[in-house]
Amino acid sequence: MVDPLRVLPPGTIRPDLMDPEPRRALRGRGTDCYHPRPGEHQEAGSKGMRVKRPTSFDIAELAGVSQSTVSRALRNDAMVSEDTRQRVAQAARLLNYKVDVNARNLRSQKTNTLALLLYEDPVTSQSLINPFFLSMLSSITKASARRGYDLLISFQQSSDDWSADYAASKRADGLIFLGYGDYLRYVDKISRLDEVSTAFVTWGPVVPGQPGHFIGSDNIQGAREGVRHLIARGRKRIAFLGDISEHCPEFRDRYTGYVEALGEAGLPVIEALYADAAASEEVGHQAILNLIGREGPIDAVFGACDLLAIGAMNGLRERSLRVPEDVAVVGFDDIVAAPFTSPPLTTIRQDTAAAGELLVENLLRLIDGRPIETTQITTSLVVRGSCGGA
Amino acid sequence: MVDPLRVLPPGTIRPDLMDPEPRRALRGRGTDCYHPRPGEHQEAGSKGMRVKRPTSFDIAELAGVSQSTVSRALRNDAMVSEDTRQRVAQAARLLNYKVDVNARNLRSQKTNTLALLLYEDPVTSQSLINPFFLSMLSSITKASARRGYDLLISFQQSSDDWSADYAASKRADGLIFLGYGDYLRYVDKISRLDEVSTAFVTWGPVVPGQPGHFIGSDNIQGAREGVRHLIARGRKRIAFLGDISEHCPEFRDRYTGYVEALGEAGLPVIEALYADAAASEEVGHQAILNLIGREGPIDAVFGACDLLAIGAMNGLRERSLRVPEDVAVVGFDDIVAAPFTSPPLTTIRQDTAAAGELLVENLLRLIDGRPIETTQITTSLVVRGSCGGA
DNA sequence: TGCTAAAATGAAACCAGTTTCATAGGGTGC
DNA sequence: GCACCCTATGAAACTGGTTTCATTTTAGCA
Known part of the structure; x- marks a missing residue:
């Protein structure tokens, strides 16, 4: 083979090596350099001329190694000498080469x-x-x-x-x-x-x-801890706010934890359940308003998620009930807004x-x-x- | 060529056609069917046996057409007869065929x-x-x-x-x-x-x-409209809340709209600016507290975004100022939480x-x-x- | 210095599609 | 009946990497 060119001045044209195999062109596919050939196939793109992107063959030529070595070097394969790796890396940088992930994925059967x-x-x-x-x-x-x-x-x-x-x-x-x-x-x-x-x-x-x-998350344990905290603060009529239908098994687990904690303390279960599958501020707001009229006085609310708890706080305020003096509120999730509600929301944090x-x-x-x-x-x-x- | 099999019962094994070209195997690559050959290359995967996924060659064989026709048919290319298209589609369904997007992307130079x-x-x-x-x-x-x-x-x-x-x-x-x-x-x-x-x-x-x-969005126009609304409601001391440094040019545009609307009405500019690059509830909360002590009474706040406005409402409540009776608040964005604050937040909606x-x-x-x-x-x-x- | 094993490399197969190009077949116009 | 065109199709080239396999270099050691 011809001695590899270490540095190829831009625009240099090398005579193609004679192709000994007429049926199938050399793998380099004719283009032996990624620089655009003047006047050929150069329809102007949206901006400037569209140049053919360099392939690993171009890197190989510039670095004076085979294309398979380029592949190995760029993937930091074990079997490449440090010297070669350097030369390849430099050539890649020079030509601003980026692997074609589709080719890579196709052959390696992996997409990353x-x-x-x-x-x-x-x-x-x-x-x-x-x-x-x-x-x-x-x-x-x-x-x-x-x-x-x-x-x-x-x-x-x-x-x-x-x-x-x-x-x-x-x-x-x-x-x-x-x-x-x-x-x-x-x-x-x-x-x-x-x-x-x-x-x-x-x-x-x-x-x-x-x-x-x-x-x-361990939803049962989390809810149990939150409700226990309310109990420890002296709350006795603690409502659960959430949808425990089969739609959302997380909420069901949290309900289980809530019931367990109440059971330990011999306190009554008060459900602010609702049929709506949603779990938004709006729904929490509505649910707490309904609850207040129906179930008699409560002194705490455990929300199945923060949005419900926040909605509950808004509803309580609307009925002139003070949080936490009249009704304590605990949520679940610890969304980013939780520290900024008024008052800031106590909640069970899920470590996202x-x-x-x-x-x-x-x-x-x-x-x-x-x-x-x-x-x-x-x-x-x-x-x-x-x-x-x- | 052998008459194509219209329907191939699962498991049917056809004798391979004699390969006339010894140097390079037929494109079908030996495997003429995606069904696993018993006992060959079948290391058990994490679950069950890993079967070779069908390629377009398998579809071609089953449908009795060439592989290029399969490609055309599945892409709904114009040049395929309805009959062929149907047969190919059926074969693909039968074998549960899915294109390999990497091969497609590689050749078509498009990733979708x-x-x-x-x-x-x-x-x-x-x-x-x-x-x-x-x-x-x-x-x-x-x-x-x-x-x-x-x-x-x-x-x-x-x-x-x-x-x-x-x-x-x-x-x-x-x-x-x-x-x-x-x-x-x-x-x-x-x-x-x-x-x-x-x-x-x-x-x-x-x-x-x-x-x-x-x-x-047209931020200038949006802010102008919001501030004009406050002015039309009789507010005279309207503060702008936001960071207008170069970090966030949107906020700067909104500030421009704010100043323009005030200019039209001959009202004073009151800035609740802050150095913090963030734009959270917390920051809005702090900024409004600082403003209240510094600038004398205000009767409205225009927040550069909803989070800032919500923080401001919380801060105002903390200082026992009623919203909207004492201080009106308008935000920008219309985030999903905006309707659920208390009171619900008036805002400039960006149509996301x-x-x-x-x-x-x-x-x-x-x-x-x-x-x-x-x-x-x-x-x-x-x-x-x-x-x-x- | 010679022998052997290991490391480094190159040539070519391979991945699974799309696209190009050549061709067969069918219908139409004259 | 023949030239012509258009549709439908197949064969093979092509995309740009990775991987296999064979070969060359190098290193280690006696």
């Missing part, structure tokens, strides 16, 4: 991408309203970025346009499910993914038989940062067949003003 | 993916706190899904890990920038993308010289649904070189309780 699928009740659109999910979204993004994975995001708008074949079409290596509402409908579909050996994790209560895939980390970590473990260790996030009580106990 | 790059001040993390951006995120996701595009999402955590080469490495066809804070630092980098002919759009005020790429649509629409226009039409979203005043004028 995770897909985040946000499901939601099409009517209430809860996942988009509740800041808790934004927080999860953010931590998942960061966790996957930290591990060098890209994140595809998709909202399930209806149960029909089911984009679980993100994995089947090799767009992503694994799936993360996250959302609120219509849980059962999704769980059913999600669970079936295992059959087609698609790696996935879900934020939500464990479904029997699929231990590794379901990751969530840890949750995002765990989801991504466990998904990656599933992807390459390593065993999964934890699937539960511990919660913590954050005491602020709304429970009267700072 | 957009990348959403959320930039933010690394300290304040505003983009993740402000529900407005969640709303934008949601509408952008929906807009791109509606057009059949996937969405990659990435948070710029520092100005260093600049992932603008999402396009360069062919991960995405175009980029959407969105965020709050550190605007100038990003605009500088973003603007340079044009030089490498990367398609992009940005949510933010227009930068001179790059008209098509910058899309935003339209904004997401426009961003995606214009980006797609840039991608395939069509001209761009609009780059501005109109705002609208939403009157609720906090301005005393429902």
